[in-house]
Amino acid sequence: MEKVIIIRYAELFLKGKNRGFFERAFETNLRRAIQAYEHRLIKQSGRYLVRDFAEEDAEAIMEKLQKVFGVHTLSYAYETASDLDSIFEVAKGLCRPNGTFKVESHRGDKKYPMTSVEISKKLGGMLLDYAKGKLAVDVHNPSFTIRVDIRENGLALVFGEFIGGANGMPVGTAGKGLLLLSGGIDSPVAGYMMAKRGMNVDCLHFHSYPYTNMQAKEKVVELARILSEYTCGTTMYTVSVTHIQEEIHEKCRPELMITLLRRFMYRIAERQAKRIGGQCLITGESLGQVASQTIEGMTSSNSVVETLPVLRPLVSFDKNEIIEKSVKMGAYETSILPFEDCCTVFLPDFPAIRPKMKDILHEESKLDVEGLIEEAFTTLEKIEL
Amino acid sequence: MIYFDNAATTKPSKTAFDRAGEYVTEKFYNPSALYVEGYALQGELKKARSALLSKVADEAAFEWIFTSCGTESDNQAIFAFARRGNAITTAGEHSAVSAAFAELKNRGIDTRIAPLNADGSVNVEKLLDFVDEKTSFVSVMHVNNEIGAINDVNAIAKLVKAKNPRTIFHVDGVQGYGKIPFRLAKEIDLYSVSAHKIGGLKGVGGLIKRKSLVLPPYIIGGGQESGRRSGTENVFGIKQFEYAAEEKFKTLKADYERLTKYREKLWGLLDKELYTRLSQESGTPYILSVSARGLRGEVLLHMADDKGLIIGTGSACSSNAKNRYSKVILACGFDEKIADGFIRISFSPATTENEIEEGARLLNEIGKDLARRMK
Numbered sequence: 001m002e003k004v005i006i007i008r009y010a011e012l013f014l015k016g017k018n019r020g021f022f023e024r025a026f027e028t029n030l031r032r033a034i035q036a037y038e039h040r041l042i043k044q045s046g047r048y049l050v051r052d053f054a055e056e057d058a059e060a061i062m063e064k065l066q067k068v069f070g071v072h073t074l075s076y077a078y079e080t081a082s083d084l085d086s087i088f089e090v091a092k093g094l095c096r097p098n099g100t101f102k103v104e105s106h107r108g109d110k111k112y113p114m115t116s117v118e119i120s121k122k123l124g125g126m127l128l129d130y131a132k133g134k135l136a137v138d139v140h141n142p143s144f145t146i147r148v149d150i151r152e153n154g155l156a157l158v159f160g161e162f163i164g165g166a167n168g169m170p171v172g173t174a175g176k177g178l179l180l181l182s183g184g185i186d187s188p189v190a191g192y193m194m195a196k197r198g199m200n201v202d203c204l205h206f207h208s209y210p211y212t213n214m215q216a217k218e219k220v221v222e223l224a225r226i227l228s229e230y231t232c233g234t235t236m237y238t239v240s241v242t243h244i245q246e247e248i249h250e251k252c253r254p255e256l257m258i259t260l261l262r263r264f265m266y267r268i269a270e271r272q273a274k275r276i277g278g279q280c281l282i283t284g285e286s287l288g289q290v291a292s293q294t295i296e297g298m299t300s301s302n303s304v305v306e307t308l309p310v311l312r313p314l315v316s317f318d319k320n321e322i323i324e325k326s327v328k329m330g331a332y333e334t335s336i337l338p339f340e341d342c343c344t345v346f347l348p349d350f351p352a353i354r355p356k357m358k359d360i361l362h363e364e365s366k367l368d369v370e371g372l373i374e375e376a377f378t379t380l381e382k383i384e385l
Numbered sequence: 386m387i388y389f390d391n392a393a394t395t396k397p398s399k400t401a402f403d404r405a406g407e408y409v410t411e412k413f414y415n416p417s418a419l420y421v422e423g424y425a426l427q428g429e430l431k432k433a434r435s436a437l438l439s440k441v442a443d444e445a446a447f448e449w450i451f452t453s454c455g456t457e458s459d460n461q462a463i464f465a466f467a468r469r470g471n472a473i474t475t476a477g478e479h480s481a482v483s484a485a486f487a488e489l490k491n492r493g494i495d496t497r498i499a500p501l502n503a504d505g506s507v508n509v510e511k512l513l514d515f516v517d518e519k520t521s522f523v524s525v526m527h528v529n530n531e532i533g534a535i536n537d538v539n540a541i542a543k544l545v546k547a548k549n550p551r552t553i554f555h556v557d558g559v560q561g562y563g564k565i566p567f568r569l570a571k572e573i574d575l576y577s578v579s580a581h582k583i584g585g586l587k588g589v590g591g592l593i594k595r596k597s598l599v600l601p602p603y604i605i606g607g608g609q610e611s612g613r614r615s616g617t618e619n620v621f622g623i624k625q626f627e628y629a630a631e632e633k634f635k636t637l638k639a640d641y642e643r644l645t646k647y648r649e650k651l652w653g654l655l656d657k658e659l660y661t662r663l664s665q666e667s668g669t670p671y672i673l674s675v676s677a678r679g680l681r682g683e684v685l686l687h688m689a690d691d692k693g694l695i696i697g698t699g700s701a702c703s704s705n706a707k708n709r710y711s712k713v714i715l716a717c718g719f720d721e722k723i724a725d726g727f728i729r730i731s732f733s734p735a736t737t738e739n740e741i742e743e744g745a746r747l748l749n750e751i752g753k754d755l756a757r758r759m760k
Contacts, residue, residue: 210687246758345681345759 071165169198186284401628455579470519505534527561533672654745
């Protein structure tokens with residue numbers, strides 16, 4: 001009897017001729033996720049098995065696998081000889097002390113002497129006898145389920161529950177995007193959402209040291225690291241927008257500070273994306289959440305991006321929906337640490353909610369846009385995560 | 386590099402470090418052991434205890450308990466004695482006391498916070514108004530860590546005891562010990578000390594206690610420190626503290642006078658268009674707090690750091706506006722603009738006149754630079 005982890009994937013099946021491409025990406029990501037632990041990963045008719053791992057690593061391995069996109073469900077399972085007595089020995093151990101149960105069987109080996117229904121009935125009977133009245137069968141609403149999977153190799157997998165995976169598509173199968181990562185709640189979730197659809201995500205963070213501090217930057221690095229568990233690694237770039245903010249502060253109308261700054265950020269982001277082979281920008285904007293995230297604000301930022309699409313996976317999400325996802329991905333506690341990622345020193349009391357393009361262009365004409373962008377790029381730093 | 390954040394911590398004394406080295410390399414034994422090598426260390430700890438205590442108090446009336454830090458000493462004192470009726474402290478306290486008082490409140494103790502005068506010292510009249518027959522505990526800091534105000538804790542203790550002799554009087558002496566000429570009056574029951582503010586190491590503290598006061602221990606175990614603070618003693622840290630304090634107390638008066646001159650010199654050199662003085666002349670010479678009104682203290686801190694000048698600030702760039710400003714600065718009656726621009730410049734005996742001049746030059750330079758960038 002050996003303990004194994006069953007990894008099932010779902011959506012990949014839909015991909016017809018490209019299936020090999022998806023499976024290779026998936027397998028690479030699985031291996032990367034659990035590379036820190038001793039194990040063997042084996043592909044077996046439409047699923048993967050992890051075996052030969054240390055018992056004490058099992059939980060950590062499960063946790064890592066749950067973060068790999070493309071994983072539909074996982075199960076801890078015991079592999080044993082496929083005769084009913086051996087199966088019964090394992091199934092005993094999976095039973096709860098009392099309650100209702102059912103047995104579900106699946107027969108991969110069609111030459112097996114019993115049908116699935118017969119296996120379930122027989123095993124269920126054996127377990128009832130064993131429990132001496134403490135268990136009852138309920139096929140509609142059982143408190144737990146024993147599952148048996150008879151394989152072709154004379155072995156059977158016996159397990160209890162399906163544990164939900166991250167679903168989605170394997171990262172690396174849908175191109176590459178550059179995420180504008182702030183220290184807030186939204187942007188890590190936006191990165192998560194795009195990775196879920198198979199996109200490789202690199203991050204770009206803007207800081208304004210000395211108006212913001214090192215703790216704020218460390219916090220963003222930590223957010224990128226949390227995200228990297230889902231994106232199978234990420235590269236984080238940081239760029240200082242300190243001088244840009246100062247120039248806007250000095251020369252332009254204060255209520256347009258954020259609008260103008262965002263246009264700089266988008267321009268820098270597009271250039272950086274192109275440098276690294278990125279095919280889109282990703283932001284955590286949600287319509288109407290703050291003053292700069294109105295449709296007018298988005299129009300203003302979008303209009304400086306020349307060729308790449310700007311993807312906003314959270315555009316229609318409520319804040320509490322985003323928070324829910326942030327909690328789920330494990331970023332929330334870090335996101336709410338009280339360090340400012342964008343300095344409040346320059347924030348206007350009343351930012352423009354519906355900036356007019358005419359005003360924006362007029363204010364922007366007072367600035368050396370090209371020079372400032374070039375200067376900002378001299379502060380570019382790169383962190384591999 | 387100019388280091389002007391000595392109120393946060395001081396550079397440990399190298400001489401004391403070398404002298405105490407044998408307690409790491411050779412005399413590493415457990416002082417509670419029964420063999421000669423271990424037992425002999427008890428004598429060494431006793432010497433340290435006596436040396437550190439006698440600098441500020443009468444050994445016949447007081448005793449010294451080693452702890453792990455000033456915060457532990459404060460917590461030990463507060464949670465041992467503020468157990469019923471009401472407990473009083475000031476609006477100027479370090480969080481080691483103020484947060485412990487918040488916890489007292491959660492536990493159902495009636496806590497009363499005395500307001501500050503404009504210079505940062507406690508308003509003694511208001512504090513005394515709070516004292517009644519149910520007052521079990523009063524805690525007043527000796528020297529304020531943010532603005533440098535000195536409280537005459539001996540006099541305050543006398544007044545409190547006159548009103549209620551059963552009240553236990555505690556002093557957070559972390560910024561006072563080894564810096565301010567001072568001896569404990571008999572009305573003080575407890576006085577907290579930290580080693581690393583005067584050339585000692587982090588992780589070593591002390592609690593001075595009136596001998597006749599029975600102290601319920603906060604940490605229970607092997608019965609070290611006569612059962613009042615269990616845990617194997619940090620012999621090296623304690624000896625290094627003893628030697629560092631020996632050096633520090635030798636020059637205490639001279640340091641006090643010299644640093645008073647330096648503090649005034651620095652203030653004289655600072656650009657008054659940029660900086661408003663918060664610390665008063667009556668405060669400790671070790672701290673000069675100023676505010677770059679309209680600018681943000683933390684931004685100045687980063688800019689100074691980039692130029693090789695380390696200063697302190699009470700405020701962290703917090704997105705929570707409630708926590709952004711120093712509560713102490715606001716409690717002195719300053720507005721939020723002043724609190725936002727607050728920086729703390731703090732000295733040690735190692736501070737030189739050159740550093741004062743260069744420090745002032747840099748502060749003026751970065752202040753002007755930031756004011757220009759933010760105009």
